[in-house]
Amino acid sequence: MLYLLHDLSRGWLVEHDLYRFTQVLDRIEFRALAAAGIAFAIVLALGPRTIGWLTRQKIGDAGLSDAECLAKHAASKANVPSMGGILIVGAICGSVLLVADISRFYVSAGLLVALWLAAVGGADDYLKLTAKRRGTGSRQGLYTWEKLVFQLGVGMLVGWFAFHQSPVTDPSSAGAKVDVATAVDVATAAPAVRETSDPEPTPAAAEAGDIRHVLNLPFQRTYEPGGQTLNPNLIFLGMPIFIIFATLMVAGMSNAVNITDGLDGLATGISAAVSIGAFVLCLIAGNQAWAQGLLLPYIPEANELAVLAGATAGSCLGFLWWNCSPAAVFMGDTGALALGGILGYIAVIIRQEFLILLMSGVFLIEVGSSFLQTLYFKLTGGKRIFRIAPYHHNLHLSGWPEPKIVVRFWIVSVVLVVIGIATLKLR
Numbered sequence: 001m002l003y004l005l006h007d008l009s010r011g012w013l014v015e016h017d018l019y020r021f022t023q024v025l026d027r028i029e030f031r032a033l034a035a036a037g038i039a040f041a042i043v044l045a046l047g048p049r050t051i052g053w054l055t056r057q058k059i060g061d062a063g064l065s066d067a068e069c070l071a072k073h074a075a076s077k078a079n080v081p082s083m084g085g086i087l088i089v090g091a092i093c094g095s096v097l098l099v100a101d102i103s104r105f106y107v108s109a110g111l112l113v114a115l116w117l118a119a120v121g122g123a124d125d126y127l128k129l130t131a132k133r134r135g136t137g138s139r140q141g142l143y144t145w146e147k148l149v150f151q152l153g154v155g156m157l158v159g160w161f162a163f164h165q166s167p168v169t170d171p172s173s174a175g176a177k178v179d180v181a182t183a184v185d186v187a188t189a190a191p192a193v194r195e196t197s198d199p200e201p202t203p204a205a206a207e208a209g210d211i212r213h214v215l216n217l218p219f220q221r222t223y224e225p226g227g228q229t230l231n232p233n234l235i236f237l238g239m240p241i242f243i244i245f246a247t248l249m250v251a252g253m254s255n256a257v258n259i260t261d262g263l264d265g266l267a268t269g270i271s272a273a274v275s276i277g278a279f280v281l282c283l284i285a286g287n288q289a290w291a292q293g294l295l296l297p298y299i300p301e302a303n304e305l306a307v308l309a310g311a312t313a314g315s316c317l318g319f320l321w322w323n324c325s326p327a328a329v330f331m332g333d334t335g336a337l338a339l340g341g342i343l344g345y346i347a348v349i350i351r352q353e354f355l356i357l358l359m360s361g362v363f364l365i366e367v368g369s370s371f372l373q374t375l376y377f378k379l380t381g382g383k384r385i386f387r388i389a390p391y392h393h394n395l396h397l398s399g400w401p402e403p404k405i406v407v408r409f410w411i412v413s414v415v416l417v418v419i420g421i422a423t424l425k426l427r
Contacts, residue, residue: 270363
């Protein structure tokens with residue numbers, strides 16, 4: 001809202017020689033970092049009140065576990081308020097609405113993903129955590145298939161609408177979006193047009209396909225050296241395949257973060273690290289010079305998603321203040337489903353699914369260990385690969401203290417983010 005107000009009043013600000021005091025709002029890097037700071041401050045400031053309200057509502061962990069070997073560990077967390085994801089998602093949405101250009105499709109769709117999945121997770125949390133209060137026979141959360149329907153549904157919607165956004169097929173011929181701060185001549189007090197429109201793509205470019213639908217393989221050059229010509233070996237996804245990719249990324253990442261959320265601060269810290277990596281990738285993807293210079297897909301307006309990524313990172317860091325061991329609050333499905341969905345959504349839009357998956361390696365290990373354990377158990381009639389899944393619980397039962405597991409998984413995640421960013425130069 002703040003950015004839109006600034007945008008609407010730009011002419012008046014320039015006319016009265018006030019634009020020089022507010023022009024920083026036209027810098028996407030500043031607004032993305034501001035979103036991180038605002039989200040962090042919101043979570044920090046509202047944390048005590050939110051935790052107190054959740055406690056009074058008796059929305060606390062039951063201290064139970066399906067695994068007998070984890071009963072003692074689960075009992076130690078009894079009555080810790082859960083469903084703290086409302087604080088995470090609220091801070092993300094609040095900061096994005098404040099400093100992002102919410103007229104952009106990518107931003108509004110990102111908020112839809114966050115709110116949609118938070119609502120699904122919130123319903124599941126509420127049913128599970130209030131079942132005892134509501135009496136015998138009450139539902140113990142949503143059924144797995146119900147959650148999956150909503151996760152797949154939002155992924156399909158995002159995929160369909162993202163696929164049908166305005167095509168930009170040849171960045172060598174398409175006009176770059178102008179940075180408004182450089183477009184305004186303060187000296188002459190003459191505001192320029194906010195952005196240029198993209199010219200019609202050339203026939204050759206149209207034949208090549210829409211760069212927003214490219215299958216961006218690891219280490220693949222999107223452009224030939226020099227950044228002006230598309231790589232002729234690029235693979236462009238048709239609508240059905242693109243929607244499948246989007247659906248699997250959003251739903252898969254949503255479930256991966258949810259499964260990882262089992263130790264104090266574990267999913268929160270990893271999500272913060274991956275969000276910072278996504279923040280960098282968004283700034284690059286939406287900047288034509290940077291993207292072409294690194295031979296990566298240039299996605300016009302995708303840099304606005306850096307605000308969403310920054311808000312996600314800031315919100316996670318703020319929540320970690322309350323969620324670190326011993327946790328004063330848990331995010332629950334409300335936060336976990338939304339955080340994973342946001343990361344998966346960003347990956348699809350900036351065409352960096354493989355790189356985000358690399359940065360999310362710990363999430364993949366966690367969800368992979370659960371999948372393999374379940375599959376092996378069914379195929380062998382009761383045998384197990386791990387003592388218990390997901391993998392962080394296996395380490396816990398092996399004698400690793402909870403804080404050691406969490407901090408080491410954070411370290412691995414930070415290293416994976418650094419490796420992911422470093423590979424941008426390996427084309």
